[in-house]
Amino acid sequence: MCRVPPSDFSPRRTGQGPARTGTAPLHHSLFASNAAIRPAFGPCSPAFFSVAAVPGRSRPGAVPRSGGMDRFLTYGGMDFPGSARHDDPAGRGPTGRKSCAPPRGPRPQRGGAPMTVRRLITRSIPALPPNASIEDALECCLAHRLPYLPVVQTHTLVGLVSEECLLDAPDEHAPVASLCTGRPLTIPPDLHPFEAARLMAEARLPLLPVVDDDRYEGLVLQTDLFTVFTALLATQEPGAILVIEMAPHDLSMSHLAYIFESQGVRIRSIASEAPGRLDGPIRLTVKLNVTDTARLRHVLEHHGYRVTAYYNEDMTDEELDFRVAAFLHYLEV
Numbered sequence: 001m002c003r004v005p006p007s008d009f010s011p012r013r014t015g016q017g018p019a020r021t022g023t024a025p026l027h028h029s030l031f032a033s034n035a036a037i038r039p040a041f042g043p044c045s046p047a048f049f050s051v052a053a054v055p056g057r058s059r060p061g062a063v064p065r066s067g068g069m070d071r072f073l074t075y076g077g078m079d080f081p082g083s084a085r086h087d088d089p090a091g092r093g094p095t096g097r098k099s100c101a102p103p104r105g106p107r108p109q110r111g112g113a114p115m116t117v118r119r120l121i122t123r124s125i126p127a128l129p130p131n132a133s134i135e136d137a138l139e140c141c142l143a144h145r146l147p148y149l150p151v152v153q154t155h156t157l158v159g160l161v162s163e164e165c166l167l168d169a170p171d172e173h174a175p176v177a178s179l180c181t182g183r184p185l186t187i188p189p190d191l192h193p194f195e196a197a198r199l200m201a202e203a204r205l206p207l208l209p210v211v212d213d214d215r216y217e218g219l220v221l222q223t224d225l226f227t228v229f230t231a232l233l234a235t236q237e238p239g240a241i242l243v244i245e246m247a248p249h250d251l252s253m254s255h256l257a258y259i260f261e262s263q264g265v266r267i268r269s270i271a272s273e274a275p276g277r278l279d280g281p282i283r284l285t286v287k288l289n290v291t292d293t294a295r296l297r298h299v300l301e302h303h304g305y306r307v308t309a310y311y312n313e314d315m316t317d318e319e320l321d322f323r324v325a326a327f328l329h330y331l332e333v
Contacts, residue, residue, distance in 0.1 A: 130175055134166050134169055158180055241311040283308075
């Protein structure tokens with residue numbers, strides 16, 4: 001029996017080539033440390049932090065220090081303007097029939113208020129009226145490549161109907177409303193995308209309806225959440241990626257920021273992954289604005305951190321000389 005997952009989780013309103021891994025032991029003077037966004041945003045996915053950098057000032061009106069930064073953690077600050085997917089230029093309501101053409105994704109831009117689900121709402125995917133035919137519902141499921149579609153009556157969400165239920169319907173002339181079972185999981189528009197991704201993963205749904213004061217506003221798709229995370233993690237920006245491990249009691253964001261800034265390196269984004277066990281190490285995946293991290297990795301090693309992998313790095317002459325010297329030393333031993 002096919003059933004849409006119930007709303008037990010409804011909240012209350014109030015990437016690159018193969019990695020080169022460090023294998024050197026942890027010394028006092030040497031330093032040897034990507035979390036992937038899982039398409040399903042599973043429970044073990046890393047926690048994400050967006051790190052913004054602004055010119056440092058010692059007092060109001062002072063001239064910014066060269067290379068100085070005041071870093072702070074923020075939820076986003078990206079603007080997702082209207083597009084064919086998120087706006088309805090024709091002005092139709094959520095139950096209006098629209099063309100079943102595949103929608104376009106959002107185009108993130110920097111600046112603006114903190115990111116919420118409201119900016120990701122998809123309104124171009126038509127909501128089915130309760131008396132819609134199974135044939136029309138299957139046609140829209142196929143056109144939009146979605147296994148679920150919302151059923152809406154006068155701006156009120158009736159439920160979600162799945163493609164599996166439509167295909168297995170005993171009566172092909174039955175209205176789609178009769179195939180909606182259970183109360184659907186919904187989210188408010190002021191929810192953060194991180195929380196929406198968690199709920200989506202727990203319910204194993206590729207989309208979530210957005211409801212504001214019992215009024216259906218649209219859908220949030222898994223692909224749109226993925227686009228948000230790629231923007232927050234600056235995956236499209238050039239730069240190397242370091243994977244750093246440390247004990248939980250050694251995690252100090254201010255100390256790490258000081259090390260990076262002292263080497264003239266800026267942090268584009270940081271993703272943290274909780275340890276697999278209680279006493280396990282914390283893993284940080286750091287996206288940088290440079291591709292040469294040889295000296296930075298040595299400094300991190302000197303401070304007791306462990307770099308387990310690095311990606312997207314161009315090997316410099318200094319790095320090559322260091323590896324040759326290490327190999328010759330190994331042969332002598």
